[in-house]
Amino acid sequence: MSVRRTLPQRARSMVGAWCFLDNYGSDDLSASAGMQVPPRPQTGLQTVSWLFAGEVLHHDSLGSVAMVRPGELNLMSAGHGISHSEQSPSDRSPLLHGAQLCVALPDGAPALENHVDLPDIDIDVDGATVRVSLGELAGARS
Template sequence: MSDLDLRPTARTCGGLGEVAAEPVRELMTGRTVPLGESTRVRRLLPGLGRRMVGAWCFVDQYGPDDIADRPGMQVPPHPHTGLQTVSWLHGGEVLHRDSVGSLQTVRAYELGLMTAGRAISHSEESPRDHSPILHGAQLWVALPDAHRHTEPAFEHHTDLPQVTSPGLRATVVLGGLDGTRSPGTVHSPLVGADLSLVGGASARLPLEPDFEYAVLSMAGAADVDGVRVEPGSMLYLDCGRRELPLRADSDAELMLLGGEPFEEKIVMWWNFVGRTHEEIDRARTDWMTGSGFGQVTGYDGDPLRAPELPPVPLKPRGRVR
């Protein structure tokens, strides 16, 4: 997934100094941005006030879109550094190609996990013969300093564990939930889970008190800790919670994202996560000169050009604006 904004702002994130001391229930509404040739997404993170939830630093939600007579997702080759990308679908397929040689179709309720590490490039597109509906989320996880220069890699997991209770099914996409762990590789304490609530159900989901959380509505509306969360919106919840009350009048599908508040300050600009302006500038130059990111083969189109850097230095300042 790429940030296709031609004038990306410097996103300064991370740091424990701005973790709230009081209970927080902050409802966020996504802004609509274009993705590729024909897809529009709702961007929930980073937002105007909140930049990260644990190590999660980027959340796009899209669909359900009728693409029966359209090409669907078409994101040309583009670079990443210092992060992991998580592809998660409720409907449709995404064909992933990358510069380490991966060629994989990711389908609904399968985990596509790419670790950029020091540098990778990839493309994402709906296959030529694709399902009529495209519905999903694209998410980024910031890598901590000890792992952000690791070798790039891609994982595809089709058999993910679940946590169930009456009226609730939680698929553990990444990290751990209630003692159950995803097979996906993680580099910091976090969780990503897909929640399916049956209409009329009330449930209480166990949480880690040291984690902060956010709940994204994918389909249907649900009451999350007493707050109504509608499709395309996300509720932020701070640390100190041991369980999460959930209730739905009709069937609802949610995503739970959480983790320990990210200790390091980071700079996120375009598709790069770094620590200094100089790192971001070097990554941009490497991409534009064809150095370090490898080649994506098989995509029918040119790679994305990087936007121009802003005229002032990029500086890491903290987790919230």
């Protein structure tokens, strides 16, 4: 899979609380196993996973299992410690494209939130269709 790391970089290590920003895909997974990230420990941060295409299956040491799909938001708070894996399910779309952001957080209890029904609004901006998922743009508010 192709992964592009936007943060950190030499000129900028963080933007506010955002300490990592990765964009993965858009990749054709039809001839591969897709995303296969084995369990790994994390602490003191929150991952914010957002998909544009495909599916990712999340497992963690709390016993949480969540399928993340396009338009959904997956928030994993590592707190004082959690281990998690991310994998493409065997029955999946041929295309995977998404973004994952990491937020620096103080220690706390680990947790998982999977938001599947976000209030998306599609609007036209200068001839382009734009989806507003969080916040406000051109008079549309989600």
